[in-house]
Amino acid sequence: MTGSLANSLVLVCLGAAWLAPGDAAAQLQLNRPTPQIEKAAPAVAEPAPAESSSATTSPPFETVAPRPLEESDIVVDRLGSLDPDANGLLSEGQGGFSLNFWQGSEWALVSTLMPRMPAESSSAVIRSLAERLLISRAAVPANKPVSASFIVLRVDRLLAMGRIRPALDLLRITSDERRDENLARTRSEALFFDDNNARACTAVQNARVQYTGLYWLQAQAFCLAISGDHTRAALISDLIRERDHEIEPVFFTAIDALAGARKDGAPALVAPMALHLAMMRAAKLRVPTEVVQDGPISVLRTVALSGNEALDVRLIAAEKAFRAGALTGEQILELYLGIPFSREELNAPISAAEENWGPRTRALILRSAASQTVPLARAEVLRRAWQIGRERGSYAEIAGPSVSLAAELTPALELNWFAVDAARVLFAGGRIDE
Structure with a gap:
C-alpha cells in the first residue's frame, strides 16, 4: 500500500473522499527471490565387478585437505531493522495494514492529519478502520525527526477515541530506547484514564526523577494526597499556585477536597486531562453538567464509569x-x-418506556428482560424494546446493550416469530455465529 493510500485513509477517517491508491509497482518489495541451489547430478552406478574366489584389497582412502575459503565466497546480508516507532499490535497477517503502509508519506503531513482524525464517529466501519490504522505495525513515515514519537501520536488518538485498552497495549510494547517525557506523560495519562491510580502514580514517581515540568508537579501532588501525605501535596500546590493561569482550576479544588476542606462543587472544566478527572474521582467531585453535553469522548467515558456522578x-x-x-x-x-x-x-x-423513552427507561426495560426466566417472556420484552427504539430513533442505543440477552436464548420453534429481529441484533453486535 503506497503513501497516497495511507494519506487518503487518514482523510477517510476525517470524513474526506477516498483517494485512489498509487501504482502498485511503487510498493516496497519485501520478499526477495530465493536463490536457487544447483543440485548435483545423480551418480550413475557402475556395474559391480564379478566376485573372485580370492579376496581383493581396497586401496587406502586418500586424505584431501579442505580448500581454504576465499573472501569472495562469503556473502554477508544485513537485515534492516525497523524504527521502534513502527511497533504495533497487528501485523498484516493478523488483519493490520501492510508493513510499508506509510511508504511515500511524509512525516510532516501525517503528523498534521492524524491529530485531526475525529475521536467520535457513529460509523462502526470508520471506527474500526481508524483503530486498525493506529495499531498496525508499519514502517514510520519518511523524514520523521529523531525526537518525534509516532507511538505517542497514535496513542494520543486512541485515548481521544476512548480506546484505552489498545492504547495501553501499544504503550506496553514500546521500546525502552524511545522512552522520553512525551511518552512518559502519555503513559501516565492512559493509566489515569484506566482508573489505575496505583500504577499511574508509580509511573509518575519514576518519571519525576527525570522530569520536573508543571504536569509532573500536579501529578506528584495528587499521588502524595491519595497516599495520605497532604502536607507535601499542599506545599506543591502552594508553590505552583502563582501559575494558576496555566493549570486547570479543579486541581486546586481537588487537592483541598482530598485534605478534607470540602468545597461546594467543582469549578468549570476548561481542558481537563486524565489526571484531573482522576483527581475529581478520588475527591468525589462531580463534573459540571455541561461537560456531558459537549465534552470529548474520553471524558464522557470516564464520567460514565465513575460512581461519583449522578445517575442521569x-x-x-x-x-x-x-x-x-x-x-x-x-x-x-x-x-x-x-x-x-x-x-x-x-x-x-x-x-x-412507551410513556417516557429515555436512558433510564431503556435501562428499565432491559433490566426487566434480564430478569425473565421464561424464554418466551424475555423474547416478548426484547422485541417490544427494539420496536420502540426504532419508532423513537434510538434503535442502536437499545439494541447494542441487549445483544447478550438475545444470545442467551436457545432457538426453539416457539420463538420462530422472534428469529429475524434477534438475528438482526446479533449480527449488528458481531455475534454472527449465533
Whole structure:
C-alpha cells in the first residue's frame, strides 16, 4: 500500500473522499527471490565387478585437505531493522495494514492529519478502520525527526477515541530506547484514564526523577494526597499556585477536597486531562453538567464509569460514549443492571418506556428482560424494546446493550416469530455465529 493510500485513509477517517491508491509497482518489495541451489547430478552406478574366489584389497582412502575459503565466497546480508516507532499490535497477517503502509508519506503531513482524525464517529466501519490504522505495525513515515514519537501520536488518538485498552497495549510494547517525557506523560495519562491510580502514580514517581515540568508537579501532588501525605501535596500546590493561569482550576479544588476542606462543587472544566478527572474521582467531585453535553469522548467515558456522578448524568454520558465506540454494549448493560428501580417500575417496564423513552427507561426495560426466566417472556420484552427504539430513533442505543440477552436464548420453534429481529441484533453486535 503506497503513501497516497495511507494519506487518503487518514482523510477517510476525517470524513474526506477516498483517494485512489498509487501504482502498485511503487510498493516496497519485501520478499526477495530465493536463490536457487544447483543440485548435483545423480551418480550413475557402475556395474559391480564379478566376485573372485580370492579376496581383493581396497586401496587406502586418500586424505584431501579442505580448500581454504576465499573472501569472495562469503556473502554477508544485513537485515534492516525497523524504527521502534513502527511497533504495533497487528501485523498484516493478523488483519493490520501492510508493513510499508506509510511508504511515500511524509512525516510532516501525517503528523498534521492524524491529530485531526475525529475521536467520535457513529460509523462502526470508520471506527474500526481508524483503530486498525493506529495499531498496525508499519514502517514510520519518511523524514520523521529523531525526537518525534509516532507511538505517542497514535496513542494520543486512541485515548481521544476512548480506546484505552489498545492504547495501553501499544504503550506496553514500546521500546525502552524511545522512552522520553512525551511518552512518559502519555503513559501516565492512559493509566489515569484506566482508573489505575496505583500504577499511574508509580509511573509518575519514576518519571519525576527525570522530569520536573508543571504536569509532573500536579501529578506528584495528587499521588502524595491519595497516599495520605497532604502536607507535601499542599506545599506543591502552594508553590505552583502563582501559575494558576496555566493549570486547570479543579486541581486546586481537588487537592483541598482530598485534605478534607470540602468545597461546594467543582469549578468549570476548561481542558481537563486524565489526571484531573482522576483527581475529581478520588475527591468525589462531580463534573459540571455541561461537560456531558459537549465534552470529548474520553471524558464522557470516564464520567460514565465513575460512581461519583449522578445517575442521569452517567446514563447520558454512557450512551454517547457507546455511540462513539468508547464503551461496549456489555458495559452499558452492566451499568443498566446496577440501577435501582422501584417495584412499581419493574411491574410495568413497557408502559413506562412507551410513556417516557429515555436512558433510564431503556435501562428499565432491559433490566426487566434480564430478569425473565421464561424464554418466551424475555423474547416478548426484547422485541417490544427494539420496536420502540426504532419508532423513537434510538434503535442502536437499545439494541447494542441487549445483544447478550438475545444470545442467551436457545432457538426453539416457539420463538420462530422472534428469529429475524434477534438475528438482526446479533449480527449488528458481531455475534454472527449465533
